[in-house]
Structure formats: structure tokens, C-alpha cells
Amino acid sequence: MPYHTFKCSEMLPDREKHAVIKGPGEDITSALPLGNLNTVPGTITERGCAYCGAKHVIGTPMKDVIHMSHGPMGCTYDTWQTKRYISDNDNFQLKYTFATDMKEKHVVFGAEKMLKQNIHEAFDAFPEINRMTLYQTCASALIGDDMDAIAKQIMKERPGVDIFVCNAPGFGGTSQTGGHHKINIAWINNKVGTVEPEIKSKYTINYVGDYNIQGDCEIMTDYFNRMGIQVISMFTGNGSYDDLRAMHRADLNVLECARSAEYICNELRTRYGTPRLDIDGFGFDLLAESLMKVAMFFGDDCVEKAKAIIDEEVARWKPELDWYAKRLKGKKICLWPGGSKLWHWAHVIEEEMGVKVVSVYSKFGHQGDFEKGIARCSEGALAIDDPNELEALEAMEMLKPDCILTGMRPGEVAKKIRIPYLNIHAYHNGPYKGFEGWVRLARDLYNAIYSPVMNLAAIDISKDDFETDKGFMTRTMLSDPGVPREELHTENMYTGKMDIVTHLRDKTYDFPAPEPKADAAV
Amino acid sequence: MTSLRPNLKLMRLFEENDMEMKERIAILENYIMQRCLWQFHSRAWDRENQNNGILGITKTMLLGEEPDLSTPELKCYWVDAKCLVDGFKTKFPWVNEMNKEDIAAMMDGLKERIDYVTIHGSLNEELTVKLY
Numbered sequence: 106m107p108y109h110t111f112k113c114s115e116m117l118p119d120r121e122k123h124a125v126i127k128g129p130g131e132d133i134t135s136a137l138p139l140g141n142l143n144t145v146p147g148t149i150t151e152r153g154c155a156y157c158g159a160k161h162v163i164g165t166p167m168k169d170v171i172h173m174s175h176g177p178m179g180c181t182y183d184t185w186q187t188k189r190y191i192s193d194n195d196n197f198q199l200k201y202t203f204a205t206d207m208k209e210k211h212v213v214f215g216a217e218k219m220l221k222q223n224i225h226e227a228f229d230a231f232p233e234i235n236r237m238t239l240y241q242t243c244a245s246a247l248i249g250d251d252m253d254a255i256a257k258q259i260m261k262e263r264p265g266v267d268i269f270v271c272n273a274p275g276f277g278g279t280s281q282t283g284g285h286h287k288i289n290i291a292w293i294n295n296k297v298g299t300v301e302p303e304i305k306s307k308y309t310i311n312y313v314g315d316y317n318i319q320g321d322c323e324i325m326t327d328y329f330n331r332m333g334i335q336v337i338s339m340f341t342g343n344g345s346y347d348d349l350r351a352m353h354r355a356d357l358n359v360l361e362c363a364r365s366a367e368y369i370c371n372e373l374r375t376r377y378g379t380p381r382l383d384i385d386g387f388g389f390d391l392l393a394e395s396l397m398k399v400a401m402f403f404g405d406d407c408v409e410k411a412k413a414i415i416d417e418e419v420a421r422w423k424p425e426l427d428w429y430a431k432r433l434k435g436k437k438i439c440l441w442p443g444g445s446k447l448w449h450w451a452h453v454i455e456e457e458m459g460v461k462v463v464s465v466y467s468k469f470g471h472q473g474d475f476e477k478g479i480a481r482c483s484e485g486a487l488a489i490d491d492p493n494e495l496e497a498l499e500a501m502e503m504l505k506p507d508c509i510l511t512g513m514r515p516g517e518v519a520k521k522i523r524i525p526y527l528n529i530h531a532y533h534n535g536p537y538k539g540f541e542g543w544v545r546l547a548r549d550l551y552n553a554i555y556s557p558v559m560n561l562a563a564i565d566i567s568k569d570d571f572e573t574d575k576g577f578m579t580r581t582m583l584s585d586p587g588v589p590r591e592e593l594h595t596e597n598m599y600t601g602k603m604d605i606v607t608h609l610r611d612k613t614y615d616f617p618a619p620e621p622k623a624d625a626a627v
Numbered sequence: 628m629t630s631l632r633p634n635l636k637l638m639r640l641f642e643e644n645d646m647e648m649k650e651r652i653a654i655l656e657n658y659i660m661q662r663c664l665w666q667f668h669s670r671a672w673d674r675e676n677q678n679n680g681i682l683g684i685t686k687t688m689l690l691g692e693e694p695d696l697s698t699p700e701l702k703c704y705w706v707d708a709k710c711l712v713d714g715f716k717t718k719f720p721w722v723n724e725m726n727k728e729d730i731a732a733m734m735d736g737l738k739e740r741i742d743y744v745t746i747h748g749s750l751n752e753e754l755t756v757k758l759y
Contacts, residue, residue, distance in 0.1 A: 133750070134743070135750075141753070286759075356699065357703070368759050371759055372759075378699065380700050381703070382703055382707075394710055401706045448664070471669070471751075480661065481661050
């Protein structure tokens with residue numbers, strides 16, 4: 106087994122099997138790190154907690170909901186700017202965040218009374234919102250507050266109100282993945298099947314495991330709608346609480362992030378017989394095939410529409426993608442996302458942008474996620490499970506990447522050693538899904554690598570001399586020397602607009618008339 | 628759990644030192660591992676179902692037979708199989724020139740390899756966990 110031992114972790118023998126290098130001729134039967142295990146004492150993990158996985162990843166993208174944490178107010182920090190799962194209702198779920206602000210006295214004397222008061226106050230303050238998700242935290246779990254009982258009392262006292270209780274305290278799992286699991290199962294156990302949707306099309310899906318980061322989900326649902334497919338629910342990006350209660354009525358579950366949302370697809374398959382189709386929403390080639398798969402499931406009319414969309418989008422955006430690919434060719438990147446981009450991007454970003462993925466990692470991925478990522482990686486890639494900060498630094502020193510694709514915390518560490526980073530959690534200038542979105546990613550990657558500021562930032566103005574009679578290296582001087590002269594102007598840089606999502610919200614779609622279903626009247 | 632019993636037909640094929648067939652299977656395996664996600668469901672029993680369903684229909688289609696699409700589950704397998712068939716035929720033109728017997732042997736060998744890589748030879752310790 107080609108395990109890689111970091112020098113900084115030599116004193117932590119339990120870390121020994123958490124990193125591998127995919128050597129020549131090796132595959133996932135010989136190169137696979139451990140995953141989804143408790144963080145080793147002595148290492149400083151970048152992981153989140155189970156509460157974070159339940160609320161901040163999956164619960165809060167639901168748009169028409171008061172999201173309340175029953176715990177200290179610090180638990181509910183992640184909102185505007187740290188999370189960018191936008192919505193088409195003026196981002197209610199991002200602008201307003203709620204916590205019961207539990208203090209020591211509540212831990213001693215109980216906080217149920219205070220919880221009930223908070224819930225009433227929140228509904229009173231926002232009378233247009235009558236749905237709530239209620240999240241347990243470490244504090245409220247340890248004192249044993251019965252949140253389900255309080256929720257039932259409120260629903261009895263306030264007819265028309267519906268509350269979902271999520272019991273996923275921070276300590277309930279190895280990382281955020283424990284919370285993903287708990288909220289998936291709680292939602293299907295308690296809410297799916299409690300609302301009947303209006304069926305508008307012959308073809309219906311749930312679009313699962315997309316959290317609408319800067320509009321990703323809206324880009325994809327636009328494609329589906331143009332194909333004549335009604336998206337009954339989005340789990341959970343831009344998702345509506347009541348739509349998600351109707352997930353049982355879809356013909357197909359189209360799954361993007363299997364790490365965070367395979368559980369509900371598996372349960373829908375078991376309980377309602379709805380098939381699960383895993384797709385890739387990123388990259389021209391894989392996205393085109395994914396759209397075709399969804400279309401083929403429904404029939405020839407759908408296939409024709411999908412083909413038309415693909416042809417139009419590829420013709421419009423491929424030349425601009427190629428402009429960046431020529432300039433990014435050979436650049437080394439570390440693909441260090443949270444979970445699913447580990448496999449969604451590992452191969453296609455090399456194929457279509459010309460970069461070389463020299464490392465993949467995941468903070469909370471399971472071994473199954475690493476199987477997908479390593480299977481798609483090239484030889485020589487370093488795969489790390491649950492890395493600590495020092496290991497990430499050592500990896501960067503060893504691999505000398507041109508850019509780190511990751512989230513804010515490890516990204517800021519990279520910047521300290523003057524390696525540019527691209528935020529692929531909350532995104533820099535997304536959406537990155539869809540054909541145009543993939544070009545936007547290439548554009549942001551280009552901007553990160555070739556920004557003149559990276560060279561200027563390396564100068565320590567407190568002690569280094571530098572030439573004051575010369576200018577700085579422009580991005581063209583940095584990026585274009587390797588581009589053949591005759592190709593310099595054959596394609597364009599990105600020409601899209603800053604906001605490519607808002608206009609989609611005004612679109613109307615034609616759906617093929619639904620066929621009556623025998624069990625629809627139940 | 629699928630039996631670990633060796634595929635005798637495949638072994639005979641390899642004993643005849645049919646390196647070309649081995650190479651072809653390796654090419655198709657690599658194609659699947661780099662492009663597809665269906666083989667990576669989280670539990671061994673689920674991977675068995677996926678591999679049997681999708682590679683079974685792929686074989687049926689490559690042999691020119693009509694697949695059974697009578698349930699949503701089978702139809703879902705079929706869309707992945709259809710993409711595989713189209714990909715195999717487009718990327719690897721030699722698939723179009725193979726006779727049915729060779730195609731059947733190749734697909735049996737491919738199935739055995741995918742089962743090995745994703746199930747029997749997998750290092751994934753979660754494959755046998757009883758709950759999701």
C-alpha cells in the first residue's frame with residue numbers, strides 16, 4: 106500500500122493510513138486512505154461538526170423557513186458570506202438566522218420554556234413564514250430538552266405552522282458527515298409523504314444533493330425545465346419546505362452530491378421505488394452525458410430537447426473554455442474540496458482545462474468518496490483524508506502547486522505561503538455548474554494563477570529592494586508565452602454577464618401534460 | 628454477496644494467452660472508472676446490484692438484443708448502460724468489429740474486473756456495514 110507519511114505527523118502513528126500516493130499501475134484496490142474515522146488526538150482537524158453538516162450544509166439552503174438553532178448563538182454563525190446558497194425569495198434563509206441563545210442558567214434549569222418562547226417570537230416577527238426547522242446543538246442535547254414535544258405543542262397552538270426537528274448535535278458523528286446522515290433520515294421519516302404536489306409535467310424528478318451555491322441549482326433546474334421535466338423538489342438548494350415534503354411523487358431522483366444526500370435517495374428507492382441516478386453537473390463532457398441520461402430515462406421527446414440544449418451551450422461556450430485551457434495547460438492544482446467535487450472534478454478538469462491535479466483531499470469524505478476520486482485521478486496524485494494544517498502546508502511545499510482549490514480556512518493558509526487559492530465551497534464568482542459555469546471556473550482559476558498581485562505580494566517591502574523604474578508583469582505577460590502565436594486571438598475570454606442566475610427566475614416553461622396516475626388520489 | 632468462484636470461461640480465455648482481450652478489458656475498465664459513478668454505491672450489495680444491472684444490460688445491447696425496460700429500476704440501469712454502449716462504440720471502434728462470442732467473453736471479463744475493483748478487492752471498510 107503506497108501510504109504517505111508526512112514528516113509533521115511522524116509522531117502521530119494513527120495518521121499513517123490517512124494519505125496515499127497513487128503510483129504507476131495502481132488503482133483503488135492498492136491505493137486508498139482510511140476515511141470517516143474519529144480525528145486522531147493531537148492533530149488539528151479542519152472538519153466541521155455534525156450539527157454543522159445537518160444545519161449549515163443541508164438544512165439552511167431551504168428558502169422559506171425560519172432556521173432556529175437551540176443552543177448558544179455562536180452555533181448559528183455561518184450565514185451570509187460564509188455560506189452562499191442563494192435563493193429566489195430574496196435570500197430569506199441567509200439574511201435571517203435564529204438561535205435560542207442558551208446560557209449557563211438554561212443548562213442548569215432547562216431551556217424548553219425559553220425555546221417555546223423563542224419559536225413564538227420568531228413566527229410573530231415573520232408572519233409570512235410558517236415553516237421552521239429546529240436544530241439540536243451539543244448543549245441542548247446534553248441537557249435532554251425534548252424539542253419534538255415543544256414542536257408538537259407549537260403546531261397545536263399555531264394551526265398552519267409546520268416544524269421539522271433535527272436531532273444532530275455537534276458530537277453526533279466523526280464530522281459534518283454524521284449530520285448529513287441524520288438530517289436525511291429525519292426528513293424522510295418525518296416529512297416526506299406529508300404533502301401532495303401539483304404535477305405539471307409527464308416527467309418529474311427530485312434534484313438531490315445540490316445546495317445552490319451562487320445559483321448552481323437554478324442553472325441545472327433551468328436545463329431540466331427546458332427539457333420538459335418538472336423538478337418537484339430541490340434537496341435542498343433553493344428548495345421549498347413543502348416541495349421537499351412531496352419528494353415521494355417524483356419519477357426519478359437525480360443525485361449530485363452522493364456524500365451528503367445519498368441516504369435520502371436510497372431510502373426513497375427502498376420505500377417508494379424511485380430509482381437513483383448519479384450525475385455530474387460539472388464539465389462539458391460529463392454534464393452533457395448527464396443531461397442525456399436524465400432525458401433518456403423519460404423518452405425521445407426529452408432527448409431531442411436535451412440535445413438541442415447541449416448543442417447550443419457547447420457552441421456558445423466551448424471557444425471561451427478553450428481560451429483558458431490553452432493558458433492553464435500544465436498548471437498544477439490541489440483539489441481540496443469538502444466532498445463531492447473530489448470526484449466530480451478530478452478527471453474532467455484535467456481533460457477540459459489542461460491542469461494537472463496533483464492532490465485530492467477531503468475533510469469528511471468516506472472511503473467510497475476517495476474510491477471515486479482516486480479512480481478518476483492521474484498517477485502521482487496525493488490523496489489525504491482529514492488533513493491537518495501542517496500536513497496541508499507540507500503537501501504544498503512538496504507538490505508546489507500553482508493554485509489550491511478549497512474552502513476559506515485552508516485557503517487562507519495557502520495564501521500565507523503565497524499560493525493562490527480558489528474558493529470552491531462558497532465560490533469566488535460562480536455559479537460553476539452548467540456549461541457557462543464551467544467557463545466561469547476556468548476564468549476564476551486563470552485569474553487566481555495569473556493575477557499580477559501574486560508576484561508583487563512576494564516582495565517584502567520592509568526589507569527587499571525592488572526596481573522602481575519598471576512596471577509589473579501583467580497577466581498577459583505571465584499567461585501567454587506558451588500559447589502559439591496563431592492561436593492568440595482565435596477564441597475569446599469569458600464574455601458572460603456578472604449575474605447569470607436572476608433572469609432565470611422570470612422564465613416560463615412548457616411541460617408535456619402529465620398522465621393520470623393510479624395512486625395519485627391517495 | 629457474489630461468489631468469489633473464478634470464471635472458468637474467462638480463465639480459459641486468458642490461459643490461451645489472449646493478451647488482446649485482456650488489454651481490451653483493461654481499456655474498458657479504465658473508461659468506466661474515469662467516467663462513471665454508478666459502480667460506487669456505498670454498500671457491497673448495492674454495488675452488486677448496480678454492476679449486475681448496468682453491465683448486464685450493456686452486454687445485452689452489445690449483443691444486439693433488446694433489454695428489459697419493464698420497471699423504473701431497469702430503465703435507470705438502461706440509461707447508464709446506453710451511455711456505456713455509445714461510449715464503447717465511439718471511443719473504441721474495435722468493439723464494432725467483434726463477433727458476439729468475443730463480445731460476451733469480453734463483457735464477462737469486464738464484469739469480473741469491475742466486481743473485483745469495486746467489491747471483492749475493494750479496501751473500502753464500509754462496504755459491509757449493515758446500515759447506510
